[in-house]
Amino acid sequence: MQSLGLAIDWSRELATCDADYYKWNQWLFLRMLEKGIAYKKTGTVNWDPVDQTVLANEQVIDGRGWRTGALVEKREIPMYYFAITRYADELRSALDGLAEWPERVRTMQANWIGRSEGVDVDFPWADDTRALLEREGNLRVFTTRADTLLGATYVAVAAEHPIALAAAKGNPQLAAFVDECKRGSTMEADLATQEKKGLPTGLHVQHPLTGERLPVWVANYVLMGYGEGAVMAVPAHDERDFEFAQKYSLPVKTVIASTSGKYESVAAPWQEAFAEHGVLVDSGAFNGLSSAAAVDAIAATLASKSLGQKRVQFRLRDWGISRQRYWGCPIPLIHCPACGDVPVPDKDLPVRLPENLVPDGSGNPLGKTPAFYQCKCPTCGGDARRETDTMDTFVDSSWYFLRFASSGNNDAMVDARANYWLPVDQYIGGIEHAILHLLYSRFWTRVMNEMGLVKTPEPFANLLTQGMVLNHIFVRTSGAGRREYFNPADVDLVVDPATRESRATLKKDGSAVTYEGFGTMSKSRLNGVDPNLLTEKFGADTARLFMMFTAPPEQSLEWSDEGVLGANRFLRRLWKAVYEHVSNGGAVADADVRALLVAGALSPADRDLRRTAHQTLAKVEDDIGRRRVFNTAVASVMELLNAIGRHAADAGAAGAASRAVRQEALELAVMSLSPIVPHVCHELWQQLGQGGQLWRTRWRKADPAALVQDQVEIVVQVNGKLRGRVSVAPDAAEEVVKAAALADENVRRFFEGREPKKVIVVKGKLVNVVV
RNA sequence: GCGGACGUGGCGAAACUGGUAGACGCAGCAGACUUAAAAUCUGCUUCCCGCAGGGGAGUGCGGGUUCGAGUCCCGCCGUCCGCACCA
Numbered sequence: 001m002q003s004l005g006l007a008i009d010w011s012r013e014l015a016t017c018d019a020d021y022y023k024w025n026q027w028l029f030l031r032m033l034e035k036g037i038a039y040k041k042t043g044t045v046n047w048d049p050v051d052q053t054v055l056a057n058e059q060v061i062d063g064r065g066w067r068t069g070a071l072v073e074k075r076e077i078p079m080y081y082f083a084i085t086r087y088a089d090e091l092r093s094a095l096d097g098l099a100e101w102p103e104r105v106r107t108m109q110a111n112w113i114g115r116s117e118g119v120d121v122d123f124p125w126a127d128d129t130r131a132l133l134e135r136e137g138n139l140r141v142f143t144t145r146a147d148t149l150l151g152a153t154y155v156a157v158a159a160e161h162p163i164a165l166a167a168a169k170g171n172p173q174l175a176a177f178v179d180e181c182k183r184g185s186t187m188e189a190d191l192a193t194q195e196k197k198g199l200p201t202g203l204h205v206q207h208p209l210t211g212e213r214l215p216v217w218v219a220n221y222v223l224m225g226y227g228e229g230a231v232m233a234v235p236a237h238d239e240r241d242f243e244f245a246q247k248y249s250l251p252v253k254t255v256i257a258s259t260s261g262k263y264e265s266v267a268a269p270w271q272e273a274f275a276e277h278g279v280l281v282d283s284g285a286f287n288g289l290s291s292a293a294a295v296d297a298i299a300a301t302l303a304s305k306s307l308g309q310k311r312v313q314f315r316l317r318d319w320g321i322s323r324q325r326y327w328g329c330p331i332p333l334i335h336c337p338a339c340g341d342v343p344v345p346d347k348d349l350p351v352r353l354p355e356n357l358v359p360d361g362s363g364n365p366l367g368k369t370p371a372f373y374q375c376k377c378p379t380c381g382g383d384a385r386r387e388t389d390t391m392d393t394f395v396d397s398s399w400y401f402l403r404f405a406s407s408g409n410n411d412a413m414v415d416a417r418a419n420y421w422l423p424v425d426q427y428i429g430g431i432e433h434a435i436l437h438l439l440y441s442r443f444w445t446r447v448m449n450e451m452g453l454v455k456t457p458e459p460f461a462n463l464l465t466q467g468m469v470l471n472h473i474f475v476r477t478s479g480a481g482r483r484e485y486f487n488p489a490d491v492d493l494v495v496d497p498a499t500r501e502s503r504a505t506l507k508k509d510g511s512a513v514t515y516e517g518f519g520t521m522s523k524s525r526l527n528g529v530d531p532n533l534l535t536e537k538f539g540a541d542t543a544r545l546f547m548m549f550t551a552p553p554e555q556s557l558e559w560s561d562e563g564v565l566g567a568n569r570f571l572r573r574l575w576k577a578v579y580e581h582v583s584n585g586g587a588v589a590d591a592d593v594r595a596l597l598v599a600g601a602l603s604p605a606d607r608d609l610r611r612t613a614h615q616t617l618a619k620v621e622d623d624i625g626r627r628r629v630f631n632t633a634v635a636s637v638m639e640l641l642n643a644i645g646r647h648a649a650d651a652g653a654a655g656a657a658s659r660a661v662r663q664e665a666l667e668l669a670v671m672s673l674s675p676i677v678p679h680v681c682h683e684l685w686q687q688l689g690q691g692g693q694l695w696r697t698r699w700r701k702a703d704p705a706a707l708v709q710d711q712v713e714i715v716v717q718v719n720g721k722l723r724g725r726v727s728v729a730p731d732a733a734e735e736v737v738k739a740a741a742l743a744d745e746n747v748r749r750f751f752e753g754r755e756p757k758k759v760i761v762v763k764g765k766l767v768n769v770v771v
Numbered sequence: 772g773c774g775g776a777c778g779u780g781g782c783g784a785a786a787c788u789g790g791u792a793g794a795c796g797c798a799g800c801a802g803a804c805u806u807a808a809a810a811u812c813u814g815c816u817u818c819c820c821g822c823a824g825g826g827g828a829g830u831g832c833g834g835g836u837u838c839g840a841g842u843c844c845c846g847c848c849g850u851c852c853g854c855a856c857c858a
Contacts, residue, residue, distance in 0.1 A: 041801065045856070046856075054856070055856080056856045056857060057854095057855090057857080058856085058857060059856085059857090104775055104776060105775090107774085108775050108776095108852095108853075109773065111773090111774050111775080112774080112776095112853090112854085112855090157780080166828090186855095187854075187855090188772090188773080188854050188855075189772070189773080189853095189854055190772095191772090192773060192854090193772050193773095193774040194772090209841055250790095266780090267825095297802090307793075316855095317855070319855080320855080323856065325856085327795070360782090361806065370855065390857090392856075393857095393858060394855095394858070396858095398858080429774090430852095431776085431852060431853085432852065432858090433853095433856085434775080434852080434853070434855070435774095435775095435853060435854080436853085436854095436858090437858080447778085470846060502795085510832090528852085549783095549784095549795085550783060550784080550796085550797095551783065551784070552784085555777090555783095555784090556851090557783090558782090558783065560782085560783070562782095562795070562796095562797050562798070563783070563797060565797085566796055566797055569796095569811095573811095576811095583802090584840075623787095626787095627787065629787090630786085631783095631784075631795080631796095632784095632785065632786095632787095632794085634793080634795080634796090635784090635785075635794065635795035635796075636794090636795080638794095638796075639793055639794075642795095645812095649812095712790090715790080715791045717790085717791085717838085717839075718836075719839085720790090720837095720838065720839040720840095721839095722791055725791080746824090746825080758838065759838090760790095760838055760839080762790060765791090766788060766839090768790080768838055768839060769838090770838045
């Protein structure tokens, strides 16, 4: 790693599993607890009833535990949360300031936070329901389409909603349905694709405006975690409600007239236009209002009756950090039968994670380790139980960059050095972190900012989301279904050019293995590349050049041994070009170069090379500095080297002036490539007679005089098709360019006998003749 | 299902602001050097027609806007990433 020349400051190396690090997770958790940013409430987890353990989402396969095959239940357990939603608005609006972040990441975060303006609407209980439930008050729903309120034909609540649970008490069928909803996945993707199902509760509410009696249903498409866990259903103007209403024969009442003319009344099958905004109909006093105006009017009317008000709702949920796992930072709390939940005093931090436990696959080992959980209450001194949940490891990664900047300080979480270094000038991570890690880090930094611990509210000024590195996957499946992977270095892959069929055989014994194409490099698939072997064989610069040249950084990179060889070949050619130049007449001193080039009496071939060299320098500067693409920068230096080779082979370019041009061109090639290939370029810079360290040398600027061209090629099109090329002076008048284009013999063939209708001239680029 | 991206030769890719599609490289083919091979160097290399000058087609598919579309718009198809307990 060191030899790759990445300039990492290893003296600051840290590990988030060190107590010296996670102590500060605990310390900040306690500060957040004091401010109410950390709090406790129940959350839903996947519960494996056989292993008696909480499962991660990907450990639930088709609704069953991966190890036991038992049907997984959703279970509500107490958990700790960070109130990231308190920061939702600022996290969202501050995205505008992150101009150097990729647009798509900002869009993804904005959508994730998902601000929506809507109205809380209270549906009063019907008299009989109020008597039945023995409760006063209303059923509250949140809606972004208050304009469709008069089209509401029922109200639906989530299975976990208190009303659903209350109704289920005297209703075995409903209780069974609520139970059924508890099974299955907690994943949003599964919830969104599952078949819509529901049951009536037998309870009723009154429409807040008309007093109409509406039934209350339990529906599996209503999420407890969003809004109020209850919705007003408007089948005419919401696709989910429509589907549900069709299935259970509930009434559909059209209250919006299409202004785009896409429908007259709502009927099956569902059309997207039904959900469009429009003008209100069949809505009493609100008829004729636009959707936007109606939202305001209806919200005002509801407010006057104390049955609703406008509210902003975020899609973002609070961050549940409790994990029922052994690994991770212990949550610093103690549960005392007398005093309740008591924070661990700062002086007792860190709460250390025991390092000698052996997980047995069921439950959290910490919960079975009395030495860990048995403790005394810090307040009353009585017997108490330590919290055995640990923190989400995303907590660790939310601030390690701050700790990196404050390395070695055992007295404080961060110090003044964090303010010197932060925000991070250039942060790099995979696109898979676009939402969670990057949002949690932004949240965490804001919390620390608010507490006066760091000055910046945002952690990362520039963000590059790099692609993943892929390599061939070779596998052999044994009879028992075991998959044995092979490293690509141990396999010969032959692709038939005609049939494109591939054949993979083991190098050691020629036996066949299955080729599965490209996939991300991973330990489990054994398709990684050892950087040490690579640098030993080709040097660090070859590895660097290959990676920077093969694909733009945002894209995934397919590993290719031939490509590595090609990168190495190019470096050898560069080395050889410098060597041959120097051994054939010596390096030309700076003063001599200046004297010979300023003379201005260069041959056309010399001028061409000089222009190419300066163009290359300018392009590399732009590619690396502005566009942040490196593959095209490398490509342009390759072109320059090709041009230098042709120039050197030219018998007419052996004079002193030509050698001076080549000297300069080689210097610019070496300088241009040096950010990517530092070690080789450092050496070549010396070979070219330049003193000092290349990496300390000021970047040169392209010479405008060298960039001047006396002829430029103009492309001539007839009706947009390429028909010829003409050469003109770069500052030629439009009329001159036009005349030259129309005079071209091949161009004339295409409008023979007809007058051009129109001639479009794009200066310095092309002429298009329209006939 | 929702959100985000991507789709260009045999392959990785380039084309930045609507203006020469395929730069640069890999692989392949031919030639030079060599007893030979490797390495190196030179040339060719999107497909089809033509001896050639040249012509036709072509950027996932179908439409549209424009003098001109890989690029912009509409509608499809496909692939990938994320969806909150993998981290």
